[in-house]
Amino acid sequence: GNSVTQMEGPVTLSEEAFLTxxxxxxxxxxxxxxxxxxxxxxxxxxxxxxxxxxxKGSNKGFEATYRKETTSFxxxxxxxxxxxxxxxxxxxxxxxxxxxxxxxFGQGTILTVHP
Amino acid sequence: xxxxxxxxxxxxxxxxxxxxxxxxxHLGHNAMYxxxxxxxxxxxxxxxxNFKEQTENNSVPSRFSPECPNSSHLFLHLxxxxxxxxxxxxxxxxxxxxxxxxxxxxxGEGSWxxxx
Numbered sequence: 001g002n003s004v005t006q007m008e009g010p011v012t013l014s015e016e017a018f019l020t021x022x023x024x025x026x027x028x029x030x031x032x033x034x035x036x037x038x039x040x041x042x043x044x045x046x047x048x049x050x051x052x053x054x055x056k057g058s059n060k061g062f063e064a065t066y067r068k069e070t071t072s073f074x075x076x077x078x079x080x081x082x083x084x085x086x087x088x089x090x091x092x093x094x095x096x097x098x099x100x101x102x103x104x105f106g107q108g109t110i111l112t113v114h115p
Numbered sequence: 116x117x118x119x120x121x122x123x124x125x126x127x128x129x130x131x132x133x134x135x136x137x138x139x140x141h142l143g144h145n146a147m148y149x150x151x152x153x154x155x156x157x158x159x160x161x162x163x164x165n166f167k168e169q170t171e172n173n174s175v176p177s178r179f180s181p182e183c184p185n186s187s188h189l190f191l192h193l194x195x196x197x198x199x200x201x202x203x204x205x206x207x208x209x210x211x212x213x214x215x216x217x218x219x220x221x222x223g224e225g226s227w228x229x230x231x
Contacts, residue, residue, distance in 0.1 A: 034219075043205050043224035045117065089158070093220070103220050105158040 002027045006090050006106035013080055013113050021075040021109050023064075023090035031094040033057075033066050033073040038087040038108075047075075047088070080113045087111070118142040119223035121206050127229045128196065136191040136226045138206030146209045147189040148220065149181060153202035164189060165211070196230045203227050 007022040025033065035047040035057070048057030053068035062077045073090060090106040119140045128134050140147065149161040163171035164183040178200075180192040189206055206223040 036222075043117070043121075043203075044222040046219060046221065049219060103160070107157045
């Protein structure tokens with residue numbers, strides 16, 4: 001079946017530091033990959049997505065590249081801000097197999113950015 | 116603002132109460148979902164409705180009862196809940212369920228439920 005594994009948190013950084021949150025996946029076929037962000041007290045918001053191998057999703061300074069050879073979709077940002085403090089979820093959507101129609105989430109990574 | 120609105124945002128209920136969570140989407144989508152988010156587990160898919168028909172029930176206890184009267188509205192009826200049901204309940208929608216690769220799911224802000 002499908003699964004998503006994220007690096008364990010929490011991650012604590014100083015403002016303007018470089019961020020990497022690792023995400024690897026297991027899936028059959030050709031899934032789409034997503035990063036969602038959840039700010040304190042709010043629901044999930046789509047941050048970026050990639051639908052095929054070598055695609056790069058980007059938004060708000062965040063980037064992630066769909067690497068089929070390493071089954072990875074790592075999230076990066078060159079210079080984080082305090083306002084980036086949130087929980088980040090990597091997710092997979094697979095239109096095939098028994099997971100048809102389901103969005104599979106990783107466990108989430110808590111990011112805290114200090115001034 | 117994601118186009119998916121949930122009410123109430125916060126709910127405290129006793130174990131013998133009956134309450135409902137409401138979700139409305141303004142995106143013209145055909146598929147709607149209920150997810151549960153608790154501190155102890157990753158996000159769990161509970162129910163999926165596609166064109167008002169339930170297509171997925173992820174082994175959810177019968178004390179949770181979904182209702183989808185039309186493609187824009189989704190309810191989660193709650194009765195005789197347990198304290199361990201306290202969680203954030205997230206509603207979501209997408210253009211279609213199981214559609215082409217890249218089908219993006221949009222979430223509401225969630226309803227925080229506390230069972231006492």
